[in-house]
Amino acid sequence: MCGIIAYTGERPAGPILLEGLRHLEYRGYDSSGIALVDSAQQLYVRRATGKLANLIKRVEGTLPTASCGVGHTRWATHGEPANRNAHPHISNKSVSVVHNGIIENYLELKDSQIKQGYKFTSDTDTEVIAHAIDF
Ligand code: GLU
Secondary structure: EEEEEEEEEEEEHHHHHHHHHHHHHHHHOOOOEEEEEEOOOOOEEEEOOOHHHHHHHHHOOOOOOOOEEEEEEEEEOOOOOOOOHHHOEEEOOEEOOOOOOOOHHHHHHHHHHHHHHOOOOOOOOOOHOOOOOOO
């Protein structure tokens, strides 16, 4: 089962999210990721397959100062375990989403979003949520 953690507040969000993900590891997962909004309102997103240690290695020395963010440990239902399928999923560099569960009608939504001009970068059902919010 996937795990989700979110933080907003006055402390640095990055380390809090990583610590939260560590507490969720026991639930099982195939990949993990975090998204932070930095002080310039830019999205910082990092994802990694395998153990949380891989994500921690990936973010080392690059975590921005941020007071808000989300983290996710994934159990794939749609799309193989791979970096491009790990959460968070983003749209238009401005929306970032993590999700637990299955979107039954995602193919219908995906078709109409492709017609609207959205480019998909994953095989997941989740990515349609990011594009729907952006739209
Ligand atoms: N259905 C989503 C995916 O395959 C979410 C899976 C989960 O709950 O971790 O990415």
